[in-house]
Amino acid sequence: MLLCFCLFVIFTAAGTVRNQEFAVEAVTGYYDGLMESFFPSYRNKSQPVYGTVLSRMIGIYREEVNPLLQYSSDYRKTTGEDLVSGEYYYFEDDEDRDNSVEEVAEGTKKFNLKNWEKPAYLRKYIYQIDSTTMVTNSEINGKELLGMDLSLSKSDSPQVLIYHTHGSEQYKDSRPGSKSDTVIGVGDELTRELKERGVSVIHDRKVYDMRNGKEERSKAYDYAANAIEKYLKKYPGIQVIIDLHRDGVNENTHLVTTQNGKKMAQIMFFNGVSRTASNGNLSYLKNPNKKTNLAFSLQLQAEAMKKYPGFTRKIYIKGYRYNLHYRGRSLLVEVGAQNNTVKQAKASMSLLAELLNNVLY
Template sequence: MWNARRNGRWFGWGCLFLSCSILLFRSAAVLRKNHFSEGKVLLQRAAAQAEQLSVDVMMPLLFYDGKEDGRGWMENLLAAVRDQIPALREGSTAENTLSAGTEAAETDTAKQDSNPGPGAERGQTESKEQGTEEDQKDGTQKDETQKDGMEITEPEQTETGITEPAAGESASTAEPEAPQSVPEETIETGGAPREILYPEADTIQETISPDLLADPQALLNRFFVVDPNTSVLPGEIDGSTLLGKDLTLPENAEGPQILIYHTHSQETFADSRPGERADTVIGLGDDLQELLEKQYGYEVLHITEAFDMKEGCLERSRAYNYAEPVIAAALEEHPSIQVVIDLHRDGVNGSKRLVTEINGKPTAQIMFFNGLSRTKESGELTSLPNPYQAENLAFSFQMEYEAEQYYPGFSRCIYLKGYRYNLHLRPRSVLLEVGAQTNTVEEVKNAMGPFSDILHKVLSGKSPASGG
């Protein structure tokens, strides 16, 4: 018996030694082939992924992209290493494909046939007493975010790993019949003429039944995804209350009315060029600012500070905490600001693409994100109050309502999470996820036209869909 145990132990050590030797040999081959440059990058990436993975698994909810997929820690770690070593990756393609399909099924709830279904993922964790309002934005597997971090410490998820509804992974639903945009054209608005950069939708494509609006549970199932860490109270999801909230802006206001910023400024897309601002979420903010100013006449303040970079390194774990005083100071300096948009892109399974078609163009789908300052474990988070929760929920719902009627399939859902994500600084605050890391720059830029249209419909109160 003793000899058998000893032999088994030596056999185990022998297998481990052999495996390590193979890994070292393969890595050395890569290093020699590329003069160490590519190998260095691969090893750095593997180390970074391993570190992130260890934090995700061993310290759940610390990072926004933290999402457990049900696999063991060692299995996840080996998968991360395998992704960076070509020889190992080739042998596991079939396994990875199957795993990706399983994970996508677990983390997404499809909104099919323009019916948003419940089910999504976002992680948000605020440090238990007051902590980082960043760590808990949990989404669909943010590799880089449900949406690649709370004041009790909000972990981030959707790279946004938010658990997200798989709103038609490449749904192409009905779209408004509108002419192609003609940048040279202008329209008189009673003041200065404005450019037409995007053809506004003026025909309702899908009517939402009054019966649906009158049924809180049906409304919740159709338009919302509630994260498992939080809960919705009776009366919070009421169609007439949400649509009845007056969110219009006064005309001819002096000073900026809309603020755009990016808690995660380093988020990029599938074909982003390194170092190109235009290919990042900041560039996306530039596009949105141009549309809102030139076509709709709003004055927009765009803050481009990198809250997720510290001393030249990516640091996402406290980005929401770093952003809060800067945004609060901007709002104090510009009391005219009535709308605050934290612009992100989501993070999803690598095999999934959030695309629909609008006006004949491939367009990234969007998702609205709201924090309820309430968790199932702790109840109401009195240390993280959000006095504007009702207004912000109504703001998201009214935009979702316009999107569903004018651009069916464009919006994935409204995701509800347990914390607040700096949405407590102003009424009409929204965290917006545009596409994901699998979308192209063209697709996310195409989404800014329809989004600016539905935003203007809500802020102007002139939408036929809402009785304006």
């Protein structure tokens, strides 16, 4: 009876979720689990067959199917007007979070490989997943992501591109009109630190969120995308693309850490998964490099935990793409916030450069 119920739940999910990829993954997982569990038990008689099969099915339901049901939507109620509203075109500007970003708990700042291989642990202690999106356990398989080889060999031709979708972002003591006091100046510092380590870097210092002296954030990702494509055409050897931002937080939140005896701004890695809870996979925002993007940020986070606990905040995952699709080793980094000083933000680049060098080279 329970077997029939579980099958009913799985196929119901396939009919209600707009993008059926999740349901297919769940059914495939169920089938694999059934075959793996049933036959060894049948041959070995080590335990009752029904006990093994039902345990595996319950596990699959909890880990894969239940999250899908939570975020399912009835798209017969979606109107044409909803699908062509402005938010579907100028959405990638939105890095705002639906709540404050959680800090990594003090007791989990030590890296433990066995823990990091468990999706449940990553969900609770390492990732913060925005309520407007969803991520399956197979996507945050720590063992797979941490085991992915992202290494490169250093070259004289440019391998790293640093740019700023929101280049006008400033800090609390930024001097008006001074580019070096904005997030672009922080990019200057990261460029210098990487070059000192023998990494060939291109730093794009253009501002994409201002036009004719006015803020133009709604199209900033489009403008930045055009620039990225030009750089990749000119320097096809670029393998790493870093978009440096400055976060905005509640004034009572202070993103400051002391590392190597210096006060630094905490940083946060930000991933987009091209999927929202209400619309499923965004087919018009495909990202063939999503898994590598997730591996890149998780490996950097792990490296930070090993050497500089407290330097990074939780990795934030949201539903859009944020121009991370151009290369697998693409990274969006939030460096401090509006209430950090320029000095604190620039100081943190020495550690970020070290983490990048350790993961990539």
